[in-house]
Amino acid sequence: MIKAEIIAVGSELLTPFRADTNSLYLTRSVEEHGIRVIAKTIIGDDLNQIAQSFSIAFDRSDVIISTGGLGPTIDDLTREALTKYLGIPLVLDKNILQKIERRFAERNIKMPESNRQQAMVPQGAIPLENENGTAPGIFIETRGKQVFLLPGPPFELEAMWEKYALPLLKRGELFQRQIFKIALMGESRVDEMLRPVTSTLKKTEYTILAGPGEVEIHLLAPFDAKEELLESANNVRAILGNRIYAEELAYMEEVVARLLRGFNKTVSVAESCTGGLLAHRLTQIPGSSNYFERGVVVYSNASKNQVLHVPYELIEQHGAVSAPVAITMAEQIRLLSHSDFGIGITGIAGPDGGNEQKPVGLVFVALADLNVTRVEKYHFPPGRDRIKFMASQAALNLLRLRLTE
């Protein structure tokens, strides 16, 4: 197994406000080349500590990737730390200097003297061009290890990585990943249902990840265990059936959008407790105007009556949070908008507004089409954000199931 290690340099990554996310991008990319990340270190702008991090990484990893600390200021120390650890000098690269000078000249600015530092390259290293900034990257192969120094800004890093670093990266044994996304089931429930499959895996790694309103399953196997991967994937499909909404890293709204466009159908939505989130998710997808006609957020009873003609008597009799109101909302928005599908959502997102009969988290989701109106009653765990998201997820899932019938 080829082992990689990521060193993220920058004091801002040690504040409570910034998480390192470059490493997720890099991990995905090296994995695609058969390399596994075994450690990540996040370290401040401190010469000795960066050098120590390189020293530890050289001990245990084959590929070492650092991010950040390549800028022109005295805080940018990654180059110096690497050469300090390796005991080699930094030398001026005239090509890079010219490029940086040209960048400044193009913008009619005199290059600050400090930017000269960015043209300094460890002896024997290959500079990696930065098309989106002044800081070039660095590649050096030494002591049997590959070392990449990349800039911190994701925009600069990703472009450089794809174009200039990846072609140099060694390749490991490839493996295959099979993904399943499952909506509206808990992690432990899914884990339990899958135990007959997962407990017999030999060479395939099984991971289960829980996100809000969904669970993700990953099966990872080396190429020589392809058979096992295919068989276990089939078993997962047999157990979970149409609870699986995607076999890729797609959002629910992407899946629903694809189905709507495929069948050339339109949808309009009437929301109460989700407050526009369902419309927002449906319109996140490019080209959504092809399938999304309109949405209304009818928060008050007056708006439910005026916009959707929900009778006041119906609200009085059953309450605004009730199956009959959800049904009427779905049917009315469908008729008013001349859409193929209408969705109605009403519920209590909390933290206030609940009572014993109708607690916080109670949500009715209705889906109307030409032939039938379905309504589902949910009781989601507390948390306003989560209730809004789960309710929108339930509505999208209801539409997905109807479209795949």
Add this chain to the structure above:
Amino acid sequence: MIKAEIIAVGSELLTPFRADTNSLYLTRSVEEHGIRVIAKTIIGDDLNQIAQSFSIAFDRSDVIISTGGLGPTIDDLTREALTKYLGIPLVLDKNILQKIERRFAERNIKMPESNRQQAMVPQGAIPLENENGTAPGIFIETRGKQVFLLPGPPFELEAMWEKYALPLLKRGELFQRQIFKIALMGESRVDEMLRPVTSTLKKTEYTILAGPGEVEIHLLAPFDAKEELLESANNVRAILGNRIYAEELAYMEEVVARLLRGFNKTVSVAESCTGGLLAHRLTQIPGSSNYFERGVVVYSNASKNQVLHVPYELIEQHGAVSAPVAITMAEQIRLLSHSDFGIGITGIAGPDGGNEQKPVGLVFVALADLNVTRVEKYHFPPGRDRIKFMASQAALNLLRLRLTE
């Protein structure tokens, strides 16, 4: 300065799908006690590598906090790694064993033998109670260092940290943080405007963080430099004025919600390109039904006409993405909903639908009240998500400025 270091243990944190977020919570908490985090390590479930991480941390930090790896499975190795490094034995803690047994008994389940492992404690350590799970935490003070082993699940970790770990944590020199949040300005622009203040700081640390549609400024000073902090904060206020929308870590929608409730005003919104995001953000705040009456997402021209009575001639003459249409949307939704404020947004979120005259990113935002209707024209950089967010941010900011006039 008291230095802390965080070691996050768990192979799932080395996949492309999971970032360590516990460390952000812990960093904020230790900072409040005058302790600075100088390094973070993320390491897999590997005994030697976890032990090595402890060894490095003991070398350079005063407080060492690990997260994860305290469960009952053979993958849970944090306890073993620490005792391996320290050369001390693990001993059975009968109190913990009883507690774990009781937890299982309450649920009428026989305790699996593997859970015994969770009752093993490094000699001389103090167990930290876990009220939300079976894995107790560990505290040990040795070689002049404080070591905390905490469970991985955030829910378990945070409750344990607050109640049982924090009272044991050493206290460093306290410092004060002053935060400014600024909407709709770029990082480099704000940075440049503030240079007269930030270039003269002596003991105060200045950090600028860019998020979508906003910039955050942090000034951090030790207590003995309180004067400098107050003075520089006043200078920041003088330079940025009402571009500052909050002096705390609040979202724009929270600030607007507070203003609406304070003045007892209501708002309704008519959205096109933001597709419900503005309504969603306004209804993220508990109690939003006090100030949010309704929203409409009028994606099609037909819906603009039918729901808001935007005349077809107006759309034909100026285009759906135009100032007159935004104005009519704002005024109509205000009248229809009997709200104090009406907001209209129309624009091109892309990636398709733009042309030379009306490129992707063009957005008109209008705000109507009893006395006046204002409209603003924006041209946001590409990216559908970003354009939607920036447009909703611009609308909220317009309302905020009107409410604070």
